[in-house]
Amino acid sequence: MTGQTQRNIYLDKNFDRFVAQLSEWLAIPSISTLSENREDVRRAAEWVEKRLLEIGFAEPRIVPTAGHPLVYAEWHIDDRQPTLLLYGHYDVQPVDPLAEWLSPPFEPTVRDGNIYCRGACDDKGQVMIVLAALEAWVKTEGTLPVNVKILLEGEEEAGGDSIAEYVRKNPNLLKADAVLICDTHMVSPEQPSLVTGLRGILYTEITVTGAKTDLHSGSYGGVAPNPLHAICVLISRLKGEDGVIAIPELAANIPIPSATEKQFWLRDSLHIEAALHAEMGVEHCVGEKNYPALERIGLRPTLEVHGIKGGFTGEGAKTVIPAQATAKVSMRLPANLDPHTVFGWLEKAVSTDMPNGYRVRITNLHAGKGVAINPDNPFIRAAADALAAEYGVQPIFMREGGSIPIAALFAEVLRIPLVLMGFGLPDDTVHAPNEKFSLSQFRKGMKTVADYLARIRNSGI
Numbered sequence: 373m374t375g376q377t378q379r380n381i382y383l384d385k386n387f388d389r390f391v392a393q394l395s396e397w398l399a400i401p402s403i404s405t406l407s408e409n410r411e412d413v414r415r416a417a418e419w420v421e422k423r424l425l426e427i428g429f430a431e432p433r434i435v436p437t438a439g440h441p442l443v444y445a446e447w448h449i450d451d452r453q454p455t456l457l458l459y460g461h462y463d464v465q466p467v468d469p470l471a472e473w474l475s476p477p478f479e480p481t482v483r484d485g486n487i488y489c490r491g492a493c494d495d496k497g498q499v500m501i502v503l504a505a506l507e508a509w510v511k512t513e514g515t516l517p518v519n520v521k522i523l524l525e526g527e528e529e530a531g532g533d534s535i536a537e538y539v540r541k542n543p544n545l546l547k548a549d550a551v552l553i554c555d556t557h558m559v560s561p562e563q564p565s566l567v568t569g570l571r572g573i574l575y576t577e578i579t580v581t582g583a584k585t586d587l588h589s590g591s592y593g594g595v596a597p598n599p600l601h602a603i604c605v606l607i608s609r610l611k612g613e614d615g616v617i618a619i620p621e622l623a624a625n626i627p628i629p630s631a632t633e634k635q636f637w638l639r640d641s642l643h644i645e646a647a648l649h650a651e652m653g654v655e656h657c658v659g660e661k662n663y664p665a666l667e668r669i670g671l672r673p674t675l676e677v678h679g680i681k682g683g684f685t686g687e688g689a690k691t692v693i694p695a696q697a698t699a700k701v702s703m704r705l706p707a708n709l710d711p712h713t714v715f716g717w718l719e720k721a722v723s724t725d726m727p728n729g730y731r732v733r734i735t736n737l738h739a740g741k742g743v744a745i746n747p748d749n750p751f752i753r754a755a756a757d758a759l760a761a762e763y764g765v766q767p768i769f770m771r772e773g774g775s776i777p778i779a780a781l782f783a784e785v786l787r788i789p790l791v792l793m794g795f796g797l798p799d800d801t802v803h804a805p806n807e808k809f810s811l812s813q814f815r816k817g818m819k820t821v822a823d824y825l826a827r828i829r830n831s832g833i
């Protein structure tokens with residue numbers, strides 16, 4: 373019996389326990405963006421620290437930071453073997469709108485072969501894949517095939533500032549030959565994929581003030597400034613109905629894709645655009661019509677408004693003109709653009725486009741650079757081989773629209789290849805109600821990662 377067969381048998385035999393352990397972890401509401409969940413985030417860190425100890429890591433530790441803690445562990449087996457840095461995050465997004473959840477967001481529930489819970493796919497389920505793969509090695513071989521460093525953060529969904537500081541200060545501790553991140557999606561359960569690009573992100577808050585107090589909309593309507601309306605005007609000036617972002621510096625700095633990539637997007641032979649319609653429940657995509665939908669997700673910048681606060685939204689009617697309104701506005705950016713530079717451009721555009729008679733303030737809540745990955749290296753080739761072996765189909769390489777703020781810094785500070793091998797599915801509804809993770813992906817993911825570790829043994833250094 374080959375080692376991989378033994379590991380697969382181990383993973384199958386223990387699968388129910390892995391689901392039970394994942395459920396335990398998922399039940400901890402580690403929402404990093406809400407201060408009321410601070411202790412929960414810490415409990416989720418302690419939970420995984422304990423798991424690492426059970427697997428056999430000698431001294432897993434919680435690393436305090438100015439924000440939420442990091443969890444770090446390492447296992448050195450042999451100087452002649454490569455070192456793989458494993459990254460993931462144990463924090464999750466908020467759960468609203470709560471009423472939309474079919475089962476409570478922090479009560480993990482198995483239905484139709486999926487586990488439903490906030491964080492099931494993004495990213496606790498995927499971190500558990502990696503932990504189960506490591507465990508299978510330790511329990512069947514008594515050791516790991518390569519040297520491993522594992523770094524988990526509790527702040528990814530909040531911008532990841534603390535891990536950024538840690539990575540900058542500890543390049544020697546984190547020295548590795550490649551970093552594996554399981555926090556992305558595949559095209560479909562039948563078509564595995566490896567991610568070759570993530571967009572950067574800039575997340576801002578725009579506050580607009582008009583009068584010194586709320587005003588009666590009869591006595592003052594027609595003469596009073598209305599910050600809610602002004603914010604709508606501002607946003608529509610920043611991005612028109614055609615999806616074009618009116619920031620002049622931006623247009624000049626968006627990369628032109630290669631002919632091959634453009635062809636891939638235009639042909640869309642895997643019918644990803646149709647799948648997007650189904651996932652979204654819409655008949656067509658909106659946005660810049662001169663670019664294929666896949667390019668609009670993979671490479672083009674976006675400007676999205678996430679929420680506008682102000683005025684009256686309670687039951688019934690109240691005739692008031694609000695004195696202040698706030699909008700959360702983010703931009704996704706191609707990897708070549710520094711989000712801090714773009715913040716400067718956006719600040720300028722906001723002051724130019726703001727209707728007269730208002731005070732406006734824009735703050736940068738967080739910013740992270742994107743990544744563009746050249747897949748031509750042994751660590752990514754081994755990932756492609758492991759996926760092909762488990763799924764029976766060669767993976768495709770494609771960009772994703774989401775962001776993992778620390779990914780760019782790993783590439784910049786550690787100067788090692790990034791392997792973005794994720795097991796999410798497009799309909800997992802991450803960040804939205806009824807987030808799920810497919811149990812079949814959970815199982816295949818473990819087997820793929822266990823096999824990946826065998827494939828990078830003796831390679832790459």
Ligand code: BES
Pocket residue numbers: 494495528529530531532555556557573738740772773774775776777
């Ligand atoms: N797992 C996602 C990143 C992702 C999403 C990759 C979709 C590929 C496709 C990650 O946890 C995430 O959601 N990141 C945030 C980062 C932000 C809050 C700084 C994101 O992209 O919104």
Ligand code: ZN
Pocket residue numbers: 465494529802803
């Ligand atoms: Zn996320």
